[in-house]
Amino acid sequence: MFVSAAAGFGFGLSLIVAIGAQNAYVLRQGLRREHVLAVVAVCAVSDAILILVGVAGFGALVRTLPWLLTTVRIAGAVFLLGYALMAARRAILPRPLDASTVGDAKGLARVVTAAVALTWLNPHVYLDTVLLLGSIAATHGDGRWVFGLGALLGSVLWFTALGFGARLLRPVFSRPASWRLLDIGIAVVMTTIAANLLLGISK
Template identity: 55%
Template structure:
C-alpha cells in the first residue's frame, strides 16, 4: 500500500462528503433520534465503497459516454429531493417530531434503509463526485487501490462520526423548536440541491 495515494484518497474522499447534503442530513437525524443508526451508517459507507470502487475501476467513463444516463439520474434525483424536502417542511410546520420520537412508533428498519438508499443512489451528485471525480483523480496514481481504500476509509470515519456523534445533540432536540429548525434546514438543503440539478 502506498501512503501517498492512500492519504490523497482519504483527503479527497472526506472533502467530497463533508458538506451537508441530503444523505448527511438524514444520517444526522437518525443519529439524534437513535433509530437504526448502525444500519444507516453501514448502508452509507458500503454504498460509498461500491461507488468509489466503480469510479476507480473506470465506471466514470461510462457515465461520460452516455449523456442520457446522467440526464435521467439528474431529473429523477431532483424529483425525489423536491418530495423529500416537502415532507421535511411539513414536519417543520407541525413541529411534533420530538414528541413523536418519544411516544410514536419508529419507522421500521426496512423503511429507514429504503429512504437512506434512495437518498444515496438517486442523487446524481453522488455519481459526479464519487464515481466521476474520484475516478478521474485516481487515474493519476499508479496505486489506485490505495487511493480507493483511502477514500473508503474517509467515508467510514465520516458516517460513523456523524451517526453516532449526533446523539450528543439529543439534549438540544428535546425541544420541538429545535426539530422545527432542523427540518426546515433539511427542506432548504433538499430544495437547493434539487434546484441546482434542475438548473444544470
C-alpha cells in the first residue's frame, strides 16, 4: 500500500507542478496575499474531486463523449484569452502591491469565481487528472484508491506551498517592474494554453 501511495504522490505532483493557468493564478494571489486560503481550498478540493472521479473509472465515460471535451475546450479557451487580456492590461497599468480586496465580499467572490473557472474550464485537468491519472491508478488494482489518496496528498501540499509560500518572493516583487514581468508571463502562458486548446479541437 505504501508503494501505491508513494507512486500516486509522485505522479500527482508530476501533473500539477508545471507552469499553467491555475498555478499562475495561485502564485499571483499568494504574492498579493489576497484571499489565499480560499484560492488554495478551491484548487485543492477541486483537484481532490477530479482525482477521485478518475480513480473511480469515470475516464472511460468521458472518452465516449468527445463533444463534451470539445465544448469545454472552447469555453476554456475563451476564458483564458479574457484572463490573458486582463493580465496584459495589468502589465501596462499595474496596481500597487498592497491594493488588495481582503475582507471585501465582492473581492472574495471575484477571486473564488476566477479560481473555479481556471480549474474547471481547463480541459487539461480532465485529460490529465481524470483520464491519465485514472488510467495509471487502475494498474494498481486493489491499491488504486491508495494511489489516489497519495495523489490527493501531493495536490494539497503543492497548492498550500505555492499559495502561502509565495510571500517569500514579495521582496522581489516590491518593484513594479517585477509585477509587469509576472503579468506578461501570465498573459503569454494563458494565450499559449488557449491556442493549444483551440488547435486541439481539430486533431
